[in-house]
Amino acid sequence: MNQVRLIASIAERDVLRYTPAGIPIVAARLLHSSTQSEAGIARLVEFEIAAQAAGxxxxxxxxxxxxxxxxxxxxxxxxxxxxxxxxxxxxxxx
Incomplete structure (x- = not known):
């Protein structure tokens, strides 16, 4: 299964565009920051991820x-x- 749930902020977003098939699409960069438990130790996790929304x-x-x-x-x-x-x-x- 490939399902992701993420709490993040929108760092940047491109202009809405359309694919050659006419589907609206917008690309963005999301920022995430949280504290996760790993091997019983609290770990600060921060990353930026490329994202897109279509349709x-x-x-x-x-x-x-x-x-x-x-x-x-x-x-x-x-x-x-x-x-x-x-x-x-x-x-x-x-």
């Missing part, structure tokens, strides 16, 4: 406040077929 959710995501913190759901996939880089594909947020 109906992209228009809602495009209106979300920059710097705002949201609960995101989605999945991870390669940036493109030949890439090793991962992108978080947003399927929902609140």
């Amino acid at each position: 109906r959710i992209s228009e809602e995501f495009n209106q979300a406040d920059l710097g705002g913190t949201y609960h995101f759901t989605g999945f991870l996939a390669r940036k493109n077929r030949n890439s090793r880089s991962m992108v978080f594909h947003i399927t929902g947020f609140e």
Whole structure:
């Protein structure tokens, strides 16, 4: 199963664009910071992740406040077929 839930803030967001098939899509960078328990020790976890929202959710995501913190759901996939880089594909947020 490839399902990701993440609390993060929107660090930056590109302009809404359309794929050649006419699907709206917007790319962004999300920032996450939390304390996680690993081997019984509290660990500060901070990272930035590439993300994108496509279809109906992209228009809602495009209106979300920059710097705002949201609960995101989605999945991870390669940036493109030949890439090793991962992108978080947003399927929902609140």
